[in-house]
Amino acid sequence: MAPPKGQKVEGLSGPQRAAVLLLALGEEHGAELWKMFDEDEIRAVSIAMSQLGSIEALTVESLIVEFVSKMSATGAITGSLDRTELLLQKILPAQQVSLIMEEIRGPAGRNMWQKLSNVDGDVLANFLKNEYPQTAAVILSKIRTDHAAKVLAALPDDISTDVVHRMLKLEGVQKDALERIEETLRSEFVSNLSQTTRRDAHELMAEIFNSFDRQTESRFLNSLEEVNHDAAKRIRSLMFTFDDLVKLDPASMQTLMRSVDKMLLTKALKGANETVRKFFFSNMSTRAAKTMEDEMGALGPMRLKDVDEAQAAIVLTAKDLADKGEIMISKNRSEDELVY
Structure with missing residues (x-):
């Protein structure tokens, strides 16, 4: 489908073509298009529209037919940052792009x-x-x-x-x-x-590794250590794990324990090492600690995956409380220790 012969629209600029199409669509059908423009586009099209003067019907028809023809030839359209940048680089100066x-x-x-x-x-x-x-x-x-x-x-x-x-x-x-x-x-x-404001790549990877179960985490860290020991070491230092909860001060620990489900904590401690267990029990009454030990025994064998999920949920709760300023967490407690 070609534009009618005898009329050319090549001399019209982009804003002028847009102005003609919008005038042809009118207020009812063009309103939604206007809403999609930013302020600079509205300004450019408005200026072009005010300077158009009289446009012959065949010119309008040629422009519409050309537009529809190009659209139908293009088929489906996918917009993305990369495609936008490539298109702009063809029509605008590099600095402006x-x-x-x-x-x-x-x-x-x-x-x-x-x-x-x-x-x-x-x-x-x-x-x-x-x-x-x-x-x-x-x-x-x-x-x-x-x-x-x-x-x-x-x-x-x-x-x-x-x-x-x-x-x-x-x-x-x-x-x-x-x-x-x-x-x-x-x-x-x-x-x-x-x-x-770009995030440190090691911090991002530490958060990703925190979300792994311990077997996957160990596999990735060991592989990374073979090719980049320094990167693996830095990621390890930035990771905050269930074992790091022993660095919480007593007040923060009490706040955390009030915020987590008792059964979730029981499952998490079931797979914890003795140091972590003792730390949690030391922040409970003797009776509460004994009750939790009994409940851990009653759980019987547990899948490592279930333990990891419980521990990860408690770590996430700790991070949320820290974001709200309700507790203080530190990967390296020595940074906060006082020397007398």
Whole structure:
């Protein structure tokens, strides 16, 4: 199916073609497409639309037929980060593609201010403390109020007070000034955020290894040790296992034991070594410890997999409590010990 002869649309730019199609679709059918555009796309298409003038019916028909023809020839479409980047590299300068892809891979959000509302408060505060207070005031006035509160609280007192005063006096910000601030954020902050917040690979692997049963964990670590002893050693040091619970202080231990199911703990201790068992029993009353020992004996033989699952569930509970600030866990307790 070819476009009607005598009419050419090659001279139309991308935004102009989009503008023609949207005008042809009208408000009812085009509304959903407008919602999918970001602010820059809306601006580009709107400018093109305002400058189109009169478009002949055959030109519109040619454009629609060409569009449908290309779509049907393409077949199913799959979108991904890699395909997006490859396409952009063919039509945009390399630096612009890099900035766009960094934004896509960075914090989630439709526009710059929504992106900033998803950035950790301490990270954003660390960036803003080196900016002009007036700039910081504009930025904090544009993001979510609850997030602005976190950022202000993380700023040094002298800076945060100055920023608050400037926010109180803030009036309408000129469009070009706001665009300069957005461009600064895009080039100096958001584009570098993924690099500054990238997780350590060893920490990630330690968490993955923590989720293995002990046989799988041992198999992977032993294999890794043969080819990269240092990496295996670092992963071991970062892993937090059931045996590491003996490093909990008494208060944290009591909190943990109140938070786990009694039968789950019984199963976990069934397969624990004597040192770990004694530590747990020392944090119970004599009667409770004796009762648990009896229950462990009554369980009879247990599959190693069931023991591993019980221990992993308790470790996960400990990590959740630590994230909430209810207990303190440390892989190396010596870091927290006091020397008199």
